[in-house]
Amino acid sequence: MSIHIIIIIVVSLFSIAAFSRPELMAKFQFNAWHIIHRKEYVRLLSHGFLHGDWMHLLINMFVLYSFGGAVLFYFNYYLPGFDDLRFLLLFITALPVSSLYSLIKHRNNHYYNAIGASGAVSAVVFASIFFDPYNPVLLFAIIPIPGIIFGVLYLWYSAHMARKQADNIGHDAHFFGAVYGFIFPLLYEPKLIHVFLGQLFPF
Numbered sequence: 001m002s003i004h005i006i007i008i009i010v011v012s013l014f015s016i017a018a019f020s021r022p023e024l025m026a027k028f029q030f031n032a033w034h035i036i037h038r039k040e041y042v043r044l045l046s047h048g049f050l051h052g053d054w055m056h057l058l059i060n061m062f063v064l065y066s067f068g069g070a071v072l073f074y075f076n077y078y079l080p081g082f083d084d085l086r087f088l089l090l091f092i093t094a095l096p097v098s099s100l101y102s103l104i105k106h107r108n109n110h111y112y113n114a115i116g117a118s119g120a121v122s123a124v125v126f127a128s129i130f131f132d133p134y135n136p137v138l139l140f141a142i143i144p145i146p147g148i149i150f151g152v153l154y155l156w157y158s159a160h161m162a163r164k165q166a167d168n169i170g171h172d173a174h175f176f177g178a179v180y181g182f183i184f185p186l187l188y189e190p191k192l193i194h195v196f197l198g199q200l201f202p203f
Contacts (some may be wrong), residue, residue: 004124007091008061011117015057025050030099030114032106033112038185044103050115054194067121067128074131078195080185087124090184098177100197102170119173121177123181126151130182130192133200148200154178169186 018024030047034040051057068087076085098119105113128135133148155178162171185192 002069002072002147003087004020004064004072004091007068008064009089011049011149012061015051018050019053031110032101032112033108033110035103044099045092047099047115048095048117048120051117052115056116060121062122064124067125070128070132070135071124074185075126078131078192090123090127090134090181091117091120094120094177094184095181097180098123098173098201101172101176105172114155114170114173116170118170119177122154122177123184124171126178127184130185130196131199133196150179151182172173180203187190 028043028046029050031040032045035043049061071090072083072087075086079086095117099114100112102112121138125137129147129151131138133151134146136144137147137150138144155175158175158178160173162175
């Protein structure tokens with residue numbers, strides 16, 4: 001079984017279990033105050049295995065399923081060997097990395113909480129864009145646009161909404177998760193920048 005399917009199953013099981021157990025949500029959700037002042041570092045990872053409701057869970061897992069297979073293919077093609085382990089490392093490390101800004105920003109805010117794998121899912125999407133920038137991505141799940149254009153729009157929107165703070169969505173995690181996913185392949189092999197540029201400018 002592919003690693004991205006295993007992740008989907010594990011995240012789904014934990015999320016469904018927490019739907020009816022609010023004490024699990026309270027104990028394992030992202031809360032910067034508890035992480036900094038009470039050293040509850042497990043929250044940096046555990047929040048990604050919790051979701052607020054079925055819609056939140058299904059959207060994240062659908063996107064992870066849609067892009068996870070492509071990223072595994074690209075890892076195997078450009079970085080052969082240990083592609084499952086590399087994908088797992090991308091997903092797991094993206095959870096704390098995407099939350100670092102929020103950790104600093106809300107370190108003294110006892111009431112700020114966040115859940116969901118969106119930061120790690122954004123990393124997977126942008127790793128896919130890195131390897132194939134013109135592969136179509138469905139905007140609003142309907143309109144196909146080149147991945148690189150989607151990526152620019154996504155980053156702009158995430159940064160804009162993070163500044164506005166008009167909703168309860170973790171736009172900061174979306175933004176930094178996406179950036180991390182884009183640079184993740186370069187952490188293994190900096191020369192892969194030539195792959196990206198060659199795909200971006202194929203003439």
